[in-house]
Amino acid sequence: xxxxxxxxxxxxxxxxxxxxxxxxxxxxxxxxxxxxxxxxxxxxxxxxxxxxxxxxxxxxxxxxxxxxxxxxxxxxxxxxxxxxxxxxxxxxxxxxxxxxxxxxxxxxxxxxxxxxxxxxxxxxxxxxxxxxxxxxxxxxxxxxxxxxxxxxxxxxxxxxxxxxxxxxxxxxxxxxxxxxxxxxxxxx
Numbered sequence: 001x002x003x004x005x006x007x008x009x010x011x012x013x014x015x016x017x018x019x020x021x022x023x024x025x026x027x028x029x030x031x032x033x034x035x036x037x038x039x040x041x042x043x044x045x046x047x048x049x050x051x052x053x054x055x056x057x058x059x060x061x062x063x064x065x066x067x068x069x070x071x072x073x074x075x076x077x078x079x080x081x082x083x084x085x086x087x088x089x090x091x092x093x094x095x096x097x098x099x100x101x102x103x104x105x106x107x108x109x110x111x112x113x114x115x116x117x118x119x120x121x122x123x124x125x126x127x128x129x130x131x132x133x134x135x136x137x138x139x140x141x142x143x144x145x146x147x148x149x150x151x152x153x154x155x156x157x158x159x160x161x162x163x164x165x166x167x168x169x170x171x172x173x174x175x176x177x178x179x180x181x182x183x184x185x186x187x188x
Contacts, residue, residue: 012184013110013183013184013185014183014184014185014186015085015086016085016086016108016109016110016183017081017082017084017085017086017087017088017089017108017109017110018035018041018087018088018089018109018110018112018179018185019078019082019089019090019091019105019109019110019111019112020032020088020089020090020091020112020114021091021095021096021105021111021112021113021114021154021157022093022113022114022115022116022154023093023116023121023147023150023151023154024092024093024094025093025116025121026093026114026115026116026121026163027114027116027163027168027171028045028090028091028114029045029048029090030168031114031163031168031171031172031175032045032088032089032090033088034168034169034171034172035088035172035175035176036088038172038173038176038187039088039176039179039185039187039188040187040188041086041087041088041188042086042087042088043087043088043089043090044081044087044088044089044090045090046074046077046078046081046089046090046091046092046095047090047092049077050070050073050074050077053073054073058070058092071094071098074091074092074095074098074101075098075100075101078091078095078101078104078105079100079101079104082104082105082108082109083104083108089109091105093150094150096150096153096154096156097150097153102153102156106156106157106158110158110159110179110183110185111156111157111158111159112157112158112159112160112161112175113154113155113157113159113160113161114161114163114171115154115160115161115162115163116163116164117164118144118147118148120163120164120165121147158183159175159178159179159182159183161174161175161178
């Protein structure tokens with residue numbers, strides 16, 4: 001675990017928005033919603049917001065409009081929300097690939113990396129593959145390469161939580177306890 005967020009920000013730790021990062025299917029939305037409820041903060045899933053705007057699922061946005069347009073909207077939305085206070089934000093698995101998104105989140109928010117082992121991720125693959133356009137048409141080896149490549153990107157965070165063999169409520173409680181103890185976040 002790392003200490004206080006890097007960089008200078010006008011917002012103190014207790015008010016900072018919290019951003020969940022991690023590989024697709026790790027549980028960012030599920031855990032983010034639980035943490036938001038327990039901290040009485042609004043929850044925003046970036047992919048869901050973009051789907052509402054385009055009125056189609058992410059996979060269809062990638063196919064019909066293109067990944068570039070999706071990534072531009074993702075960057076704009078995250079950059080705007082990261083500057084706001086007391087939000088709980090779940091970003092897509094590929095969002096942190098963009099340097100600008102990484103920097104605004106690391107500077108303005110508390111970034112929590114939800115880590116899941118490759119073996120446990122593979123157990124979830126059947127549940128997520130249809131809704132994840134970056135997995136379409138990839139072999140198991142290519143998916144593993146993508147998993148490991150993104151680990152380096154996710155290493156930039158303020159707090160790392162291991163999720164293997166833990167229930168969502170258990171993970172949420174661990175996160176809240178750490179936020180209260182180490183970052184001064186207040187329960188409401």
